[in-house]
Amino acid sequence: MLQSELKLRRDKIRALMAQQGIDAALIACNVNLIYTYGSVVSGYLYLPLHEPARLFVKRPNNLAGEFVMPIRKPEQLPDLLKECGLPLPARLMLEGDELPFREYNRLAACFPDAEVLPDGTELIRRARSVKTEFELELLRRSGAAHARAYARIPSVYQLGMTDRQFSIEIERLMRLEGCLGIFRVFGRSMEIFMGSVLAGDNAAAPSPYDFALGGEGLDPSLPGGANGTLLQAGQSVMVDLGGNFFGYMCDMSRVYSLGRLPQQAYDAHQVCLEAQEAVAAMAKPGVACEDLYNKAIEVVTKAGFADRFMGVGQKAKFVGHGIGLEINEAPVLAPRIRQELEPGMVFALEPKIVLPEVGPVGIENSWAVKADGVEKLTQAPEEIVEL
């Protein structure tokens, strides 16, 4: 990756560090290494406030460069910093919401004279929530590839398929378009394979995770998504895969039908499209996330679908979420989130309704916040497609 791009990102983190009087960050977690170094390594990026960053790398063993040094264990860090002519940090931040407890303590113990703060996760996530132009371009390309894969979905459906078989063929389409497959989620507990394909009443199965819809899954060890439902006339199927292309994840959902659905399904789908339009028309820098959430609720409530919006029984308490290197970045479009949109933020907006005996309807697209509005990254027809 271009050094100028990395410098831009590091300087965004540095600006937030300066506000909190932090003079260095030690970065060890994969997504933050991708963000600040451009690739995953086993090792540490040391980011001082006023000096160039240094990479201390365990693996791979073939990296070189002016600011790259090999390391075997973190206890070498103070000596290596001295070798670089860098002072030891006075206030050091670590990734306190990502590093495991024992690893955090081991790293902190390498700097006995420093005040060590666990704010690294939060602060780097804040920097990451506003994308650079280069990141926006990767997200645009990611959204376009995602849409190309979805355009081929009707071609892989075959009569008599289960949701599982349908999902497998769609996963393959995504991979053929360049999807890396791996689905990165912030937080230790939310696990999912490539996304979910939800048919009929399986869309109402509650999930252990805070995803928009759940699904029973195929095994209790991975309770989410397809559960082996036979695709049958009168059902809707929602395809909601995460598209990790180039490391950046767009999010996109489209709905398909087996034959013709009851009229209520088309009505409910239309309400979701209207909610999307209302939110998108309102979204621009300075608008608060909760106001966007409330706008979606207003549209859906007025149309009489509030009780089936974002799940039944167990409901998701958001209508959109930031995306980027992970599927759940800031901002979150949810109640009581006063955070305001900024140019460069990117989010998925996913108004969805679940209808008993039919299944899920609704829409999900990825959007970038521009100076005066939003740009749709996942361009594709939005009506229910009959398979």
Add this chain to the structure above:
Amino acid sequence: MLQSELKLRRDKIRALMAQQGIDAALIACNVNLIYTYGSVVSGYLYLPLHEPARLFVKRPNNLAGEFVMPIRKPEQLPDLLKECGLPLPARLMLEGDELPFREYNRLAACFPDAEVLPDGTELIRRARSVKTEFELELLRRSGAAHARAYARIPSVYQLGMTDRQFSIEIERLMRLEGCLGIFRVFGRSMEIFMGSVLAGDNAAAPSPYDFALGGEGLDPSLPGGANGTLLQAGQSVMVDLGGNFFGYMCDMSRVYSLGRLPQQAYDAHQVCLEAQEAVAAMAKPGVACEDLYNKAIEVVTKAGFADRFMGVGQKAKFVGHGIGLEINEAPVLAPRIRQELEPGMVFALEPKIVLPEVGPVGIENSWAVKADGVEKLTQAPEEIVEL
């Protein structure tokens, strides 16, 4: 899952807790919840030494049972324990190598009068390293499904494919056999999609991860596995996918060739098979892991392939690893590991050699330790198959 099976597993953990004077465990991480409760939930399994376990669950909201209670936040735990008639713990263990630093501290702060130990990860991993009969049966079925998928690999190869395209078709075969797709690894840093397909010189690319072989990968955000190499005559291709069926992961590698390979490749492959046979013949309860590693090194060194064994340039320092709910459990067949095999342990053994301008050769199978030897779980032909 059967309550008797869960009781067996919980009692294995309790026996280790008792040895260390620990009177309760609070279990919050997915794999350990699968192990002790049978499925992933968002919440906590509280495991007292002398009382039945309690599940405190945030999501999903449809679980019920005598020992299941809803919870919103961990700060409710002391009151909920009192409601259950349970004393507060005196020495409590948490999953110190899995819980993020801040979450660990939040949970520990709920029990201000307890001595809180970070030993949960290590101790539960020790319990998990010796499988129950039920787990062995799941691993047997996982290995059989894995082998069925691999049997179809030659049928999906097409002339002019890249390693990436070949990988995508093999992933699909695995999914069609029931593979859940998700690849669980212990440790925060090791990320991989479903496994790796390594062709030609890409097998020599060093990895940030401690996997047997690396591969450049398709993007710096996921540096491992296929890199877009065109499959060409004279190359070998190693397929090494993790097989997560029913939550349990077997590991299996097989080698394919594009046309005929140089004789040296067949010789090296044969040496790996001999190393496998030598280790398997020796493996039984009471044998130390490092002795098994040394046996493999002995066979390979005698044959003159030591410098290309387990990678070139950057080498993996093991020849086998425990498997189960995660791909990297105990025991590890590596230097200086004095741990002895026990009946019920399950490991993957993967002697591999990388040949310049040809690619990787060797073998990987999954093995269960029996009373008097080992049982191969991934039965399939082991010779190099010409595509």
